Amino acid sequence: MTDFHQLVVKKIQKAFPDAVEEVQEFRGECTIVVDMESVHAICKMVCEDEELDCNFIVDICADDMLPDYPRFAVNYQIRSMDNNGEFRLRTFVDDPDEGPQTVGDIWNVGGWLEVEVYDLMGITFQGNTGLRRLFLPEDWVGHPLRKDYPLGYEEVQFSFNWEAIQEKKPYAGRKRLADNN
Amino acid sequence: MTLMAQGGDTVRELTVEELRNKLGTGMEISNEENMLLSMGPQHPSTHGVLRLLVELEGEKIINLAPDIGFLHTGIEKNMEAKTFTKALVMTDRMDYLSPMSNNLGYVLAVEKLLGIEAPPRAQAIRMILAEMARIGSHLVWLGTSALDMAAMSVFLYCFREREYILDVFEMCAGQRMMVSYFRPGGLWRDVPEEFIPAVEEFLRFMPAKIADYEGLLKNNPLWLARTKDVGVISKEDAISWGLTGASLRGSGSDWDLRKATPYIGYENVEFDVPVRTEGDVYARYACRMDEMKESLRIIRQALDKLPDGPVNSADRKVVPPPRSELGTSMEAVIHHFKIWTEGFKAPKGFVKQSIESPRGEFMCYLRGDGGSKPARVHFRTPSFVNLASIPVMSKNLYVADLVAIIGSVDIVLGEIDR
Structure with a gap:
């Protein structure tokens, strides 16, 4: 020092x-x-x-x-x-x-x-x-530098399967994380 | 006033208040009567995709806020998914006018984290190339900022000399701009034998060329009228607003990281730090011009003292073995395979490394988690921080002065948005 x-x-x-x-x-x-x-x-x-x-x-x-x-x-x-x-x-x-x-x-x-x-x-x-x-952009969801923010390789969501894919996404913000802990 | 806007699946009405918020800068408007002007992102004098929201009273700037992000590519995030060596190529793409400096900042941070050091020859070559990158970057700054103020011929001359610098880079790295030449532990490979004569030639003709540029601008009454006493920022303000580089030294501080915390052997070369006290556009111009001359001095000394020897660290865990060893040594094959498939592992911990890039202080924060990929990379880029002081400099001036100020702070949008 x-x-x-x-x-x-x-x-x-x-x-x-x-x-x-x-x-x-x-x-x-x-x-x-x-x-x-x-x-x-x-x-x-x-x-x-x-x-x-x-x-x-x-x-x-x-x-x-x-x-x-x-x-x-x-x-x-x-x-x-x-x-x-x-x-x-x-x-x-x-x-x-x-x-x-x-x-x-x-x-x-x-x-x-x-x-x-x-x-x-x-x-x-x-x-x-x-x-x-x-x-x-102002309407962006999420904060990309967080570790639970995916870097590509995601399933593409369409209107007919939006909910189903949303459910099994590896991240879902803070709430899901809190549940896991 | 209400505007109809489509947002998601709902149609909603925007009040004036919301519209102002949507303008994206959070700027406070002091008087409702004033005109709001959106300058950029396609405006040529904003040096890239910078948008400035300017509040004007007549032609006088009352307030101004930068709006950035048009070039955001998530480099910091992307680097977390690559090995330390592969992540290096992304640093070229930040400040595309001086990729050598970006490489250097990142590579030194990786070496600091690993606890290794490149051999003296590599350091000397790094110094020569980093200083050439500084001159090349200053040439672009000089050309474009003079072009903004209608001095067109300077631009053409500057780019002619920059071409020579890029040729030297191509000679070393095989690439003119996206060089990725400095690697953790040393260099990609040694310089070719034409390198030294080429740099000698550069040192021979460059002083006269710098004198030419000065002859065009230094005592030019039009240039002086546009730059003297324009965009003044005091030393205290400059420090508090985080200005670094020539923009800070134009305001009277002699802070230069090459002197304060020397790296790659800057403590062994003699050079002066140009300082001006006026703090206006002309002072920043004069500092950068003098810096180019000092860079030539540094290159001269580094070239004279260029040591022989290897250009890569002998640490085989970091630097791949030479190709010739692969046929005879089993260990070399293993190291080669390990380094190119999974990369070297860095210890747990975080370091930061600051270097004096052409635009100011370039800092790389790097955290390793024991794996072969960086757990977090963060760049403190000089353009991003210097941008914050443009509103301070341009208060109560005219739009034409704003153009001069943006030029004098020397921003690169690739580096701001990264």
């Missing part, structure tokens, strides 16, 4: 002793797993802290961990340009309809990055009013 990583971990652990669940290091990258409720507060702290000065958010990216639960992981890649260091905040989201709070008020581009996550992975961000279909 670099000095910057140690400083970040120390500061976050001090300010939010209950929020940090795990600190991982893999291939020289520092990942801090935190609980979902405190993501916004931690982001605000690292951004406003004069020593850390994390003024740049590189990316927000969601990951579907199926078959593991909690299912969704959201990664915030955060950078301090002056310290030339970066780290990853990782949080797990159980219910995609109640995702973490938006970070659009901390970094302007945050809201824009969240729209992409919403469109393709279906995680909503509390307080982000601009969530919409970005890449896909």
Whole structure:
């Protein structure tokens, strides 16, 4: 771990002793797993802290961990340009309809990055009013980057057999999944 | 106003409110009297299939929202169904103006996940080709953005020189644009012997050509009138809006990933990072022009120090054995078979790799689950993030300035939508 990583971990652990669940290091990258409720507060702290000065958010990216639960992981890649260091905040989201709070008020581009996550992975961000279909048409059903979203090889549905095929599809959204568990 | 629209099997009435929502951008309209103009997706100055919803008061832009997705091909999803090696070809198709950079970002992420490194010769060749891709991409940017502002001859000159770069790519990879030349662990194969003379020739004629382009534009009063003090964004705003690349360096930040977190040996070459403080269209133009000269310097040094040796990692679990070994070694046959049928397995874990692509920071997030296919690939593409700041830059300007701004941010729609 670099000095910057140690400083970040120390500061976050001090300010939010209950929020940090795990600190991982893999291939020289520092990942801090935190609980979902405190993501916004931690982001605000690292951004406003004069020593850390994390003024740049590189990316927000969601990951579907199926078959593991909690299912969704959201990664915030955060950078301090002056310290030339970066780290990853990782949080797990159980219910995609109640995702973490938006970070659009901390970094302007945050809201824009969240729209992409919403469109393709279906995680909503509390307080982000601009969530919409970005890449896909407005009437698209489903979120393609989820693991239970099929990648082709589906039976073609016609009006006479729509219901029958719909019944045996390998996925049927969250309800079917919940039944299986 | 009500409009009748066919939605599924029901016919319904749309209110003005719903119609605005259906316009697909979620933009707030400040004044009902203002005109809403849909610019694109077939508009030539939007550099691809970008649609901008512009709210105009007279000819002044009050508000603007980008609408994207016309080129969405689900590359991230598709890559999850392919092995690491096969998924590589999809990265070419994102930023089709600099496929070498995309290859590089993805390949470095795979190597980081596997914990291997390509040999020095491969790294040096990667550096030369990545910098040539940068010049080639900047040439397209220069040509098209000058064309948007009615300077047509620049476009023709730029594409002439880009053709030479593509010829060099074809010489190495057998492909002009969709190269897939960098592979996990090294390169597809070593460069041919004509490669070095060809790059030498490129280094010989290119500085004069760059001077030519500058002669056409740098002090051209029409060019200056269209670019100076247009689309200004401050350093703080640029950072907060996630701008990277020359668009950020035009606003006074010297952030360059080749300096900050060097990869493929950028720490061993000398180059400067061009920075301008004005933050307008001209500053971004000047930064990119200087970047081309710096790229030539990098290529010169990399070519002089080009080491001999293998171009592929010796790790047989990742890199297939040379063809010649297949006749004599049983192990080589097994490795060959395993790699080409099921691919190499990556450990559990996730990594990210950022590189400085011609457009800005290109980041690849990669998660392996122990299998031979990536469990999740995500690209943070510079065009996608840079697009978000166009509304900020173009507030209270004219439509003609918007054309200049889109050109100066240098977006590629294949990369935005991916």
